[in-house]
Amino acid sequence: MQENCLYLRKSRLDLEAEAHGEGDTLARHERLLLEVAKRNHLEVTKIYREIVSGETIASRPVMQQLLQEVEQGVWSGVLVVEVERLARGDTIDQGIVAQAFKYSGTKIYTPQKVYDPTNEFDEEYFEFGLFMSRREYKTINRRLVQGRVAASKEGKFASGSTPYGYERVRVESGKGWTLRPVEEQAEVVRLIFRLYTEGEEGPDGELHPIGSSAIAVRLRRLGILSPTGSRVWSSRTVTKILSNPVYVGKIRWGERRTKKVSKDGKIVSKRFQVPIEEQLIVPGLHPAIVDEDVYNKAAEIMARKGPAPVPYTCTLTNPLAGLVICGKCGRAMQLRSHPRWPTIRCPNHFCDNVGLKYSVIEERLLQSLSGWLSEYRLNWSDSGPDSDAEQIAAIEKAIRRSQSDTEKLRVQLNRTYDLLEQGVYDTATFLDRSKSLADRISAAEASTSSLTAELEEIRLRAASKKNIIPKVEKLLEVYSALPTPQAKNDMLKEVLEKVVYVREKRGTKNGPFDNFELTLYPKLPPSGQ
Ligand SMILES: [Zn+2]
Structure with missing residues (x-):
């Protein structure tokens, strides 16, 4: 879940008004902004109060702290009574603030408007960033780039989404x-x-x-x-x-x-x-x-x-290419072509796994696949669908529970606003309460999303457990009629992860040809159970 904060600061006018007996500005603003938070269902976990009344960022220590956190993406949104409280509209500071919010995707909530930098079409946001004249904007940009050079010279990671890896x-x-x-x-x-x-x-x-x-x-x-x-x-x-x-x-x-x-x-x-x-x-x-x-x-x-990738093309001559693995050294067995006696052998010269005529291996492979299919069909109708359905139902139930937890916590969070308004809570208790509720909501949401991912995984697994049956049936039916080695290879790879081959002793020209072991690894999702 996303956390938000309030930024409160008096302007010169506020100070004058207070001098005329208008009451405490910050307290009034705090109430106003908490209403905004309640209306927008925002979780507020911190309130910043600028004590000094400086107009520039340099003269406002709390603002500097806030800006740093905004740049680091700590806050989902910042609530202020008006954008000018962050920085005046005609200053370089405004550009700095606008950029910090823009780059980190932090929203600005005011009682009148929500500025959303993640929405490219939120023109108001861009207007806000472009209050200043074009010349000023250029200067700011240069300054910002220099600032970034400085930050980057330290080699920190400051922008965008975390790279894969x-x-x-x-x-x-x-x-x-x-x-x-x-x-x-x-x-x-x-x-x-x-x-x-x-x-x-x-x-x-x-x-x-x-x-x-x-x-x-x-x-x-x-x-x-x-x-x-x-x-x-x-x-x-x-x-x-x-x-x-x-x-x-x-x-x-x-x-x-x-x-x-x-x-x-x-x-x-x-x-x-x-x-x-x-x-x-x-x-x-x-x-x-x-x-x-x-x-x-x-x-x-x-x-x-150039930009377009050139695919590596090479006509495949071996339907078992990349599928048959040497059971002794783990390398992919290769086809040695020969007009009458093509053989499959291990490419590793130091390996003593004995090669064999291609057609013998292919035939045994299809036989084994057919045997595997009958057995799998039996097991599947015995237990497969039911146990998956049970598991799916259990997880769906857990998801509903976790969603209702989140709902309840949200209601409690809403109540904290009421208790603050009624004066039951002081601000400190409110922040404390709402921070702890925000944490629990995050945890509940995380659990919902991990359960949802698990459910998706199980559904996929169940589907592919079921789908492999027609795939293998189809393969056994059409394999011999397939026109090219590539087509055969593609179809085998649809259903087989690999096939491990071991043959200890060489036969004579007349056999035996059946002194080898072929172990099939059908392409089934990891059971994860
Ligand atoms: Zn080998």
Whole structure:
């Protein structure tokens, strides 16, 4: 859940009014803003009061503190009686405030309006950012860039969403953020770079670099989740990773910029990519996860290829390519072509696994698959659907419970406002109460979303457990009639993860040919139970 804060500050006029006996301004503003919070269902967990009455940010210590937190994305929204309380409309400070809120996506709530920087079409927000003249705006931008250079020289991570492969962590002994590798994801990043710069082994035993779309396909086949948590990788996502200097330990600023363009007679804001030479790239505080040589090589390939990835094409001659794994050394068995006697053998010269005629292996594979199917069908009708349904029902129930918890907590949170209004709570008790409720709501929401993810997982698993039956049936029916090795390979890979092959002793020309073991690994989702 998102936390919000109040910022209270007296203006010069307020001071004069108070001198004429108007009563305490800040107390009045606090009540007003808490009403705004209640109306918008916001969780307020802190109230900032500026005691000094300076107009510039430099003369307001509380504002400096708040601004720093806004830049770090601590707050979902800040409530003020009017935007001018943050900074006056005709000053450079206004630009600084506007940028800080804009970059961090922090909302500003006033009794009249909500300014939402995450909404590109919130023109009022942009008007607010553009109160000043064009010349002033340019100066501010220059100042901001200089400010960013200063921040980046320290190598902190300050902008945008956390790159895949890392998590955002606080800088040790100091303010701001940096990045820490998430090893499991870092491995995937390294794999992407390796496939792009070195490639993978083709049927000819040579390495072939593969393009970003082919990499996306590999990652999906490996069941690796994309940066957005989806099962599908796009070539664009791969390209973005390959061209992000964050992976060699650098920080990049100003990759994208907002520009106002005229569309259908209306002014709209559009984001566009900034040319690399205009971006600011400096050494970061965080560790690299890819070698600089590898990164540069990828950049070279990308520059050579242009934006469109060139897929690696090679006509497949072995329907079992990439499927049959040597049970002794773990390498993919390869087809050695021969007009009458094509064989499947291990490419490793030091491995003593004995090869065998291709057709014998293929035949046994289809037989085993057919045997596996009958058994699986039996087990499936015995227990499969029921146990899945039970599990799904249990999780659905837990989700409903967790949602109703959240609802109850929200009602309690609403009540804290009433208790504050009725004077039962003082401000300190209110903040305390609403902070603890906010925390519990976060926890309940997190539990709902993790349960929902689990449910999705189980549903998918149940679906694919069921779907593998018709897939294998279809394969056994049409396999021999399939026109190309590629078509056979594709269909086998739909249902098989791998097939492990072991043969200890060589036969003579006349046999025996059945002295080998073939273990099938059908493509079933991990049971996770
Ligand atoms: Zn081997």
